[in-house]
Amino acid sequence: MIFKRLREDLDAFMARDPAARSRLEVVLCYPGYHALLFYRISHKLWVRRWHLVARMLSQLARLLTQIEIHPGARIGRRLVIDHGCGVVIGETAEIGDDVTLYHGVTLGGIAPSVDSDAQRDRKRHPTVADGAIVGAGAHVLGPITVGASARVGSNAVVTRDVPAGVTAVGIPARVVMPQDKGRAKEFAAYGTPSEGLPDPLARTIDNLRGQIAHLLDRVEELENRAKGAEGSGSETEGVQAAQSARTFRRQGEKP
Ligand SMILES: CC(C)(COP(=O)(O)OP(=O)(O)OC[C@H]1O[C@@H](n2cnc3c(N)ncnc32)[C@H](O)[C@@H]1OP(=O)(O)O)[C@@H](O)C(=O)NCCC(=O)NCCS
Missing domain, CATH: 1.10.287 (Helix Hairpins)
Known part of the structure; x- marks a missing residue:
């Protein structure tokens, strides 16, 4: 099972990184793949309640790859972490299938240091749904959801839900257009005043x-x-x- 997952992950890197020339190159030279490999093992240990060993393994991965994935995070299939350096994925983060993250991405809590006892064992990190792309240096904070196939622009700071299929950029992140430009009319409604507007602007x-x-x-x-x-x-x-x-x-x- 775990090997099947790792092979799938490998194929995802090949499919989504135009610079990847062979599977061997991915295995040897991609820190994102190495971090995922460590995560797949440490997560198994975490769910079996071997918490300290799991954490130690994830720290070793961090040391080697500069990618910090908490072993408690739930990650779906075929995740690609491109370049990877500086990625932080928190304990209660959830990532769907076919998600792509670039370097410097944070899937973090809003203020984990404030009343940390009250926040313990609660969902405090984001959910990134299937097929979403989170650009380099973007910070997605809090128990929010980045919808399926949404795109978060590089260096955006996202603190509210991002609807499925749209692009969100800037600080704070705002929706700029649907990913599928054919659906642009649907999203024109964001410009009309109504409760629950998803666009902060x-x-x-x-x-x-x-x-x-x-x-x-x-x-x-x-x-x-x-x-x-x-x-x-x-x-x-x-x-x-x-x-x-x-x-x-x-x-x-x-x-
Ligand atoms: C957001 C992104 C996914 C583009 O999505 P898209 O749906 O194709 O959107 P467009 O490129 O048409 O841009 C839409 C608007 O957002 C703006 N925009 C795009 N990316 C932006 C960003 N990161 N920050 C601020 N504005 C951005 C564009 O200038 C454009 O504005 P305009 O309509 O006023 O001209 C892409 O720009 C991005 O940031 N990708 C991350 C890539 C990355 O991290 N690469 C690292 C590789 S090493």
């Missing part, structure tokens, strides 16, 4: 629009009060300002 714009509308109402109210105090029946400056505020708000409601 859309959510921020939505909040700002709400605040501007509220401020304009307040300005109008104050202007009307000033007008009343002046006691003039004609078109005062206050009335004109109130009209322009109303116009501005109407334009703001239909961007």
Whole structure:
């Protein structure tokens, strides 16, 4: 079983790294493959409750590969860790099948050092679903989910769920487009204000629009009060300002 998995892993490296020229080269020269090999063994030990031995083995792997995979993490089939250096995969992380991670990726907790007793034995690391790609230097933090076939851009910091099939980039990560560009119309809905917007940028714009509308109402109210105090029946400056505020708000409601 374990050998079947390792052979599959080997084939995945061949299929997904254009630089890989032979299986022998992968076996000899790919730290991502070496780390996986150690993980497959240390995870077996971990689930049999040989925790210390499992941890020691994963530390040895870290020493040799600079890739730290906690033996308690659950990793599916055909994971490729390309280059690998600096990858950290936490204890409660879960990785589906056919996932690709590049160097410097963290699948970590948000603040493991805060009240660590309360966090013990709880899911605090991400789940990366089948076929997802996490770019170099990206940090995926907390018990969130990167959906199937989603792409996380290099150096992104992801702290919220990433829907399946989309690309998320930046800090904090925002959705830029569906991976399958044919489905672009489906994702246009992210631009409309509604609860549960998955795109943090859309959510921020939505909040700002709400605040501007509220401020304009307040300005109008104050202007009307000033007008009343002046006691003039004609078109005062206050009335004109109130009209322009109303116009501005109407334009703001239909961007
Ligand atoms: C995110 C990524 C997967 C591209 O996904 P994609 O769906 O093909 O998206 P595109 O390349 O069309 O880019 C979409 C938008 O995101 C931007 N973008 C892409 N990657 C980005 C990143 N890492 N950070 C910030 N913005 C990024 C693009 O500039 C583009 O913006 P625009 O629409 O304003 O022009 C890719 O850019 C990436 O980061 N891959 C990781 C690769 C890696 O780690 N390589 C290391 C090999 S050693």
